[in-house]
Every structure is written in structure tokens, then in C-alpha cells.
Amino acid sequence: MLHRSTSRRLKSTLAIHIFFSIFALNARAQHAVEVMSYDQGTTAAPGFIQESSAIGSPERFTGEGGNYSGAVTPFNSPFLPEEIVSVGEGGQLTLRLSNFAIPQSDGPEIGIFTNSAIADAELPNSVAGDPIVQFGVDQASVDVSMDGITWVSLGDTTFDGVTNGYNDTGLTQPSDFQQPFVNPLSDFTGLPYFDGSGNDILTMLDGSGGGTWLDISSSGLAEVGYIRFSVADDNDVMTGLNFELDAVSISSSAVGRVTPEPSAGLLLALAGLALAPMIRKRR
Numbered sequence: 001m002l003h004r005s006t007s008r009r010l011k012s013t014l015a016i017h018i019f020f021s022i023f024a025l026n027a028r029a030q031h032a033v034e035v036m037s038y039d040q041g042t043t044a045a046p047g048f049i050q051e052s053s054a055i056g057s058p059e060r061f062t063g064e065g066g067n068y069s070g071a072v073t074p075f076n077s078p079f080l081p082e083e084i085v086s087v088g089e090g091g092q093l094t095l096r097l098s099n100f101a102i103p104q105s106d107g108p109e110i111g112i113f114t115n116s117a118i119a120d121a122e123l124p125n126s127v128a129g130d131p132i133v134q135f136g137v138d139q140a141s142v143d144v145s146m147d148g149i150t151w152v153s154l155g156d157t158t159f160d161g162v163t164n165g166y167n168d169t170g171l172t173q174p175s176d177f178q179q180p181f182v183n184p185l186s187d188f189t190g191l192p193y194f195d196g197s198g199n200d201i202l203t204m205l206d207g208s209g210g211g212t213w214l215d216i217s218s219s220g221l222a223e224v225g226y227i228r229f230s231v232a233d234d235n236d237v238m239t240g241l242n243f244e245l246d247a248v249s250i251s252s253s254a255v256g257r258v259t260p261e262p263s264a265g266l267l268l269a270l271a272g273l274a275l276a277p278m279i280r281k282r283r
Contacts, residue, residue, distance in 0.1 A: 030178050030255060031056050032095035032227070032248045036148060036262065041091020041231055043240035048086040054095060058113035058177050058209060058247040059083050060165030071171050073193060074162035074201055074210065075126045077117035077136055078246050084115050087140065088242045089233040095248060096148065100223035100256035107215035108180050109254035110227065113246040114138060114159045114212070118188065126193035128201065132185060134160060140243040144219050145226040148262055152219040160185055161212030163246065164205050169194055175209035178252040182213055211249065225259035 038051040059078040063069035070076050078084050087093050101109045116136040121129030137160045143151040161181070167173040187204060194202040216224050231243050 030250045030252070031098055033098040033259075034096040034262075036094040036096055036226065038085075038087075038093050039091045040086065041088030041242070042233070043088035043231075043242050044091060045086035045088075045242055045244060047081050048084055048244065050081055051085055051093070053082055053085040054093060054245050054247065056247060058163055058165075058211070058249065060174060061171075072163050072165035073126065074118045074128075074164055074188070075120050075193060077115040077163060079115060084244045084246050086242050086244050087229055087231050088240070089231050091242075092228060092230045093245065094148070094226065094228040096262065097225050097227065097248065097250060097259050099250060100146075100225045100259055101216060101250045101254045102223050102256040103215075103217040103219070103221070104251070104254050105217075107217050108182065108213035109216050109251050110144075110214045110224070111177065111180060111209075111211035111249040111251065112142075112157075112159055112161070112214065113163050113177070113210070113249065114161070115244045115246060116160050116162055116212075118162060118185075128188045128191050130190040132189055134185070136244065138243040139231075139241075141230040141232065142214065143228040143230070144216055144221065144224040145228070146221050146223055148226040151228065152221060154214060154216070154219060157212065157214065159212045159243070162210050164202070164208070164210045167202070167205075167207055169202075175205070176207050176252075177209035177211070177247075177249045178255075179208040180213045180251050181205060181208035181210050209249075213251075223256050 032055055035051045040049045059072050062072050062078045072078055118128050119133040121127050139156055139158050141156050142154040145151045164175050167175050188201050192200050194200045229243060231241055234241060
């Protein structure tokens with residue numbers, strides 16, 4: 001049996017260890033951790049309205065349990081309802097990040113991962129065509145905030161960046177979702193996913209998990225802890241615009257302090273935002 005004083009010291013040491021372990025995990029956190037509000041809009045993709053799909057890391061493997069399961073690559077994007085959430089016309093999705101993103105002089109700082117992918121020109125060999133054909137490319141308006149109440153627009157963005165889950169075809173080396181990839185998609189023209197020549201897509205990614213990256217320095221904010229995606233209604237009944245999101249990531253060089261839990265004022269503001277569409281419909 002341990003002596004009481006020894007037991008107390010061990011408990012104290014364990015508590016300190018747990019505290020700093022949690023602190024370290026928070027310091028390394030890089031994704032959205034909470035959905036603050038979600039309005040699916042009028043044209044969200046049917047079945048893809050599970051808002052929690054936007055939380056956590058981008059997908060590395062998709063289609064688990066089905067006939068089309070496989071690693072996420074630029075040719076194979078996430079496609080399950082629990083992996084992506086859809087925002088339709090008139091809809092919005094507001095997320096709290098695990099940590100504040102700090103503007104960097106050489107940006108970008110925030111990566112957006114969707115279900116955009118490249119069509120395989122030599123199925124099933126995973127080769128980009130010339131010209132490249134893509135599917136899943138969406139547009140949305142992006143706003144960022146320090147407190148979740150006051151917002152600054154980053155404008156409309158086309159999300160054509162592709163995702164790559166692993167650095168090797170053996171799926172033993174996870175890619176880095178905190179490493180921005182800013183090359184234009186056209187650089188992949190005519191290239192195979194991997195052929196060992198050094199002139200392929202996997203080599204060009206150089207360890208990055210891909211994504212579409214945003215530079216937040218133009219916002220004028222000292223730090224960004226919240227991000228909002230909106231899809232405008234184009235007032236055309238013949239179209240059904242929507243935006244599908246897998247995850248949000250923060251560049252490793254831009255990770256700041258932990259974003260605090262929302263205040264009561266913020267919760268009331270978000271509640272008002274969520275009720276606004278209902279009030280408009282009643283009127």
C-alpha cells in the first residue's frame with residue numbers, strides 16, 4: 001500500500017500530466033469542433049444534412065462497408081452522408097474552430113475540404129485528363145469572425161481543391177491536412193496519381209492533404225475563430241445550387257490559442273439567426 005503523502009504526490013503529478021496533455025492536444029487541434037448554426041436551405045443535396053459531418057478532420061478513407069470503399073484521393077472524394085454536409089440556396093453553416101487562426105504574412109491559413117474530385121481519364125488508372133474534367137466543384141460565400149457575432153466577408157469562393165488522404169499507395173503514411181497546397185489544379189493536367197517517376201500528382205502534393213486554402217489576412221482581423229459558409233438564392237427555379245463540406249483545417253503555422261466556448265450573447269445571436277428563416281416564412 002502507498003503512503004498517503006506518496007499517493008497525494010502521484011495524484012498531483014497525474015493531474016498535472018493530464019492537464020498538460022489536454023493543453024497540448026488543444027494546441028495541436030486544427031479543425032472545426034462545433035456547429036454553431038445550420039440552415040440547410042432549399043436545395044441541399046437530399047440525405048446530406050447531417051451537420052456533424054463538418055466536424056473534425058478531413059476524411060482519409062471513404063465508402064466504408066460498401067462496394068466502393070477506398071482511400072480518399074484526388075480521383076476519389078468523400079461521398080457518404082456522414083462525411084459531407086450540404087448547404088443549399090438560402091442556407092448557411094456556421095462553425096467554431098478548435099483554435100484561432102492567426103493571419104500570416106505568407107498565408108494562406110484556413111483549408112476547406114469538400115467532395116471535389118478529378119475525373120479519371122484512363123479509368124481505373126487514376127490519370128488526370130487534358131484538359132482536366134472535374135466534378136463536385138461548388139461555390140459559396142465565406143465570412144470569418146473573431147467572436148461569432150461580427151463578421152467580415154472573404155467574398156465568393158470556388159472550391160475546386162481536391163483531397164488526398166495518404167502520401168503513399170500502401171496507405172501507411174497519412175498526409176498533412178495542415179500543410180497548405182496552393183498550386184493551381186491545372187498543374188495536374190495529364191499526370192497519373194502515382195507512377196514512381198517523380199512527375200505525378202502524389203509527388204507534386206509533397207505531403208499535403210490538398211484542399212482549397214483561404215488567406216484571411218485581407219479580413220483585417222487579428223485572429224479568426226469562426227467561419228460561415230452561405231449559398232445565395234439565384235432566383236432560378238431551374239437550378240439547384242449547393243455546397244458540400246467535409247472539413248475545415250488550420251495551417252500548422254497559423255494555429256493560435258484555443259477558441260473559447262460561445263458566450264450567452266453569442267448563443268442568443270445565433271438563436272435569432274436560426275429563427276429568422278421561420279419568421280420570414282410565417283410572414
